[in-house]
Amino acid sequence: MGSKWGTxxxxxxxxxxxFIDPAPAAQKKDAAKTAKVTQKEPARPKAADVTTALVFGxxxxxxxxxxxxxGVWVDPRGRILVTDKGNNRVSFFxxxxxxxxxxxxxxxxxxxxxxxxxxVVDGQQRIxxxxxxxxxxxxxxxxxxxxxxxxxxxxxxxxxxxxxGLALDSRGNLYVGDGTRDDVQxxxxxxxFVRKLGTLNPGAGRMERIESVAVGPxxxxxIFVADEKHSRIHRFSTEGTHLGTxxxxxxGPGMFAKEVEGLTFDALGYLYAVDETGGKIEVFTPDGRxxxxxxxxxxxxxxxxxxxxxxxxxxxxxxxxxxxQRNHRVQVFHLEDxxxxxxxxxxxxxxxxxxxxxxxxxx
Numbered sequence: 001m002g003s004k005w006g007t008x009x010x011x012x013x014x015x016x017x018x019f020i021d022p023a024p025a026a027q028k029k030d031a032a033k034t035a036k037v038t039q040k041e042p043a044r045p046k047a048a049d050v051t052t053a054l055v056f057g058x059x060x061x062x063x064x065x066x067x068x069x070x071g072v073w074v075d076p077r078g079r080i081l082v083t084d085k086g087n088n089r090v091s092f093f094x095x096x097x098x099x100x101x102x103x104x105x106x107x108x109x110x111x112x113x114x115x116x117x118x119x120v121v122d123g124q125q126r127i128x129x130x131x132x133x134x135x136x137x138x139x140x141x142x143x144x145x146x147x148x149x150x151x152x153x154x155x156x157x158x159x160x161x162x163x164x165g166l167a168l169d170s171r172g173n174l175y176v177g178d179g180t181r182d183d184v185q186x187x188x189x190x191x192x193f194v195r196k197l198g199t200l201n202p203g204a205g206r207m208e209r210i211e212s213v214a215v216g217p218x219x220x221x222x223i224f225v226a227d228e229k230h231s232r233i234h235r236f237s238t239e240g241t242h243l244g245t246x247x248x249x250x251x252g253p254g255m256f257a258k259e260v261e262g263l264t265f266d267a268l269g270y271l272y273a274v275d276e277t278g279g280k281i282e283v284f285t286p287d288g289r290x291x292x293x294x295x296x297x298x299x300x301x302x303x304x305x306x307x308x309x310x311x312x313x314x315x316x317x318x319x320x321x322x323x324x325q326r327n328h329r330v331q332v333f334h335l336e337d338x339x340x341x342x343x344x345x346x347x348x349x350x351x352x353x354x355x356x357x358x359x360x361x362x363x
Contacts, residue, residue, distance in 0.1 A: 056097030246288025254290025
């Protein structure tokens with residue numbers, strides 16, 4: 001302010017973290033240059049806090065407890081099925097989260113797992129489970145009785161190295177993502193091999209460490225694959241033509257802190273994708289446009305997620321179910337709560353109601 005005072009006067013407004021510096025103009029100019037150089041990265045955008053309709057589960061190996069949950073699905077009876085890869089079993093809960101029963105144990109025999117990961121229930125009311133370390137897919141009735149299994153270790157058609165995410169289309173075809181083969185194999189309703197899709201070629205189409213698969217809305221029923229290593233989602237035609245990618249590593253809208261995990265579509269054609277490290281769910285249109293996110297995590301409070309994994313849309317409950325892995329629980333979010341104060345319109349090319357069975361990825 002002048003030699004009379006012998007020093008520069010600073011006015012500090014502590015409440016809002018703002019300071020005013022009445023230093024000479026030349027000093028201000030230098031400070032502005034320094035600020036540009038030392039500018040910090042933008043803070044992570046906060047995912048929307050969404051009220052949880054239901055939370056159930058706890059850590060452990062007793063009835064209704066989880067060691068490391070992976071997939072979730074709702075069967076035709078309204079029961080919630082959860083794969084627990086830590087306990088090598090599938091557990092059943094009613095619509096209120098009350099434990100009913102379970103099946104499975106560690107091992108290599110029929111009905112045993114090493115461990116179990118992906119899960120779906122098809123139109124023939126068969127429970128289909130990825131048995132990852134046994135290089136096979138196992139099939140059960142709705143009571144958990146073993147029916148059949150297919151697959152073996154290998155890189156040929158119908159063989160697996162690490163079967164993980166599962167999904168179904170409206171024709172009953174089963175899609176199996178393989179985290180080591182880095183491809184998706186397609187099987188018909190009799191589990192006969194149909195085709196495979198995926199690529200390890202350099203460039204945008206390269207997929208590595210596949211976690212999940214989902215099938216888009218009819219009539220196109222495009223295939224969406226979670227590429228964990230590259231923090232993005234691949235989009236394929238039904239015939240297997242690569243149509244592009246979306247998502248990338250980052251903290252902004254439509255980005256993933258690191259791994260992309262479970263995928264599922266709702267009835268209006270919105271894609272829900274799990275950001276495991278970020279503890280949130282990213283929501284996209286089928287063409288990859290980011291429109292929403294929720295989860296508020298990582299955290300332990302209801303509505304927050306800690307290393308979420310599998311995800312499933314239930315038409316019966318009009319809800320999104322999430323396997324909240326490190327919190328050892330399942331969280332259920334109603335669509336009306338997720339989309340509160342947000343516009344939601346049909347993304348389906350054909351907007352008429354359909355009987356699409358839902359999707360899953362690591363469900």
